[in-house]
Structures are given as C-alpha cells and as structure tokens.
Amino acid sequence: MTKLLVSGTIGLFTMLLYFKISYGLAAMNRVNPYINIIIGAAVECAGYTSASILINKIGRKKSFICYMTLTIICTLIIPFIMEQYPIETAIVAQVGKFAISGSLGVSWIYIPELFATTIRAFASGFFISVGRIGAITAPIVETLIDDKYMYLTFYIYAGLAFITVGLTLLLPETKNVPFIDKTDFRKPGRNIEMINSGFENERIVRF
Structure with missing residues (x-):
C-alpha cells in the first residue's frame, strides 16, 4: 500500500510539473507562443528518446532522479530571469520541458515494474489516474493566480519536485x-x- 501511495504521489507531482511548464511555454507573451509550442514538441520527443536510452544505461531510478533534478534547477532559475530576459526564460523553460518529459518517460516504465503482475494493471491505472488529477489542476492554478504572485508558483513546484525525488529514493531499482x-x-x-x-x-x- 505504501508503494502504491508513493507511486500515486509521484504521478501527481510529475504531471503537475509537466503541465506547469507546458502551459508556461504557451502563455509567454513576449515570445511567440506558436514557435514555443513547436519547439516544445520537438524537445519533448527528445526527452522521451533520451529517457529510453538512459534507463538502460544507468537504470530507472537514477534516470528519473537525474531528470527531476534538472527540472528543479530550471524551475528555480525561471523566476529570477522571467521579467528581464524573455528569450533566456524560454530557453530555460524548454530545457525544463526536456527534463520533465524525460521524467514522464521513465516513470511510465519504472512505476509498473515496481508491482507484481497480478496487481500491476491496477497500480498502473492508479498511477495514471492520480497523475490526471495533476494534469487538471495545473492549468486551473495558473489561471487563478494573479501575475504578480506567479513567481511564487515556481518555488512551490520546485518544492514538489524535490519531494518527488525524495520519494523516489524510497523505491527500489527495477533494472534487470x-x-x-x-x-x-x-x-x-x-x-x-x-x-x-x-x-x-x-x-x-x-x-
């Protein structure tokens, strides 16, 4: 049960971060949002591709932690540069999109492998369902918070990512x-x- 709850929490926070970064790319007013989305799609594909390679090199757990740590770094940098450096902000956000996409790619492989065959489908469904709650919540939070307080959300999401890394450390490696x-x-x-x-x-x- 503990492993299931930890997996659900990881799914929730990961999807919150994914949609926070994705929504932020589309909502940037000082950079063309269409170009941002197109580049973001290519970056996301690169994240998934790199994840498929990295999990076989260093394992699922270490890969997820590496991607999530990079996500934390990008999330913490953005509020310091978002007002004065829009181009640099977009670049950092794209790196964050790459990192969180890699995290998602790893989690879709890693989480099901944690559970026995007889409950794997249920555990995967729980993981995905809780993650969808994060997918629903993130855009709502973005639209409700006033722009002058928006920078605070980056610190909150970075904290959630840090918790995600901590929870991942409690889980075993499943490679081989x-x-x-x-x-x-x-x-x-x-x-x-x-x-x-x-x-x-x-x-x-x-x-």
Whole structure:
C-alpha cells in the first residue's frame, strides 16, 4: 500500500510539473507562443528518446532522479530571469520541458515494474489516474493566480519536485530485476519464493 501511495504521489507531482511548464511555454507573451509550442514538441520527443536510452544505461531510478533534478534547477532559475530576459526564460523553460518529459518517460516504465503482475494493471491505472488529477489542476492554478504572485508558483513546484525525488529514493531499482508474478497477503513478513502451480514454476511474494 505504501508503494502504491508513493507511486500515486509521484504521478501527481510529475504531471503537475509537466503541465506547469507546458502551459508556461504557451502563455509567454513576449515570445511567440506558436514557435514555443513547436519547439516544445520537438524537445519533448527528445526527452522521451533520451529517457529510453538512459534507463538502460544507468537504470530507472537514477534516470528519473537525474531528470527531476534538472527540472528543479530550471524551475528555480525561471523566476529570477522571467521579467528581464524573455528569450533566456524560454530557453530555460524548454530545457525544463526536456527534463520533465524525460521524467514522464521513465516513470511510465519504472512505476509498473515496481508491482507484481497480478496487481500491476491496477497500480498502473492508479498511477495514471492520480497523475490526471495533476494534469487538471495545473492549468486551473495558473489561471487563478494573479501575475504578480506567479513567481511564487515556481518555488512551490520546485518544492514538489524535490519531494518527488525524495520519494523516489524510497523505491527500489527495477533494472534487470525479474518481474514478481504473484502477491500473497496471507502471511506476515516479506519474502520471495518459488512455488509449483502444477504446470510451471511461479514466483510469489509473501507479506
């Protein structure tokens, strides 16, 4: 249950950050928003592509932390330069879009791998559903907050990203780890063992 709640929180905060950055690119008044969106789409593709490579090099957990750390850095830089340097702000925001896209790409692989086959579909659905709450919330927050207080949202979102990194540290690495086939809640204590189902050997996790 703890792992499920942690995964849901990661999904919520990651999608909040994704739509915060994406909405910010489209809402920039001093830079052409159409060009920003087109470049953002290319940057997002690059983020997903790099994520697919990095997760096989250094693992899911480290990849996610690296991308999220870069997201934090970009989110903290933007409020310091957004008023005087619109072009530089757009560049930093695009780097942030790359980073958060990479984070999303990794999370879609990483989170399902954390759960046994018998509950993986439920866990993935929970992760995605909670993430959609973040996707709905982010644009609403952006439209409700007055422009003079907008800079504060960057610090808040950076804090959420920092919490996300902290929660990720609690999760195990799943690279090159065999999938767990079943989860058995009947016994206390957690151990993994092989059982014979009559047709094939299955791995079962006992709690």
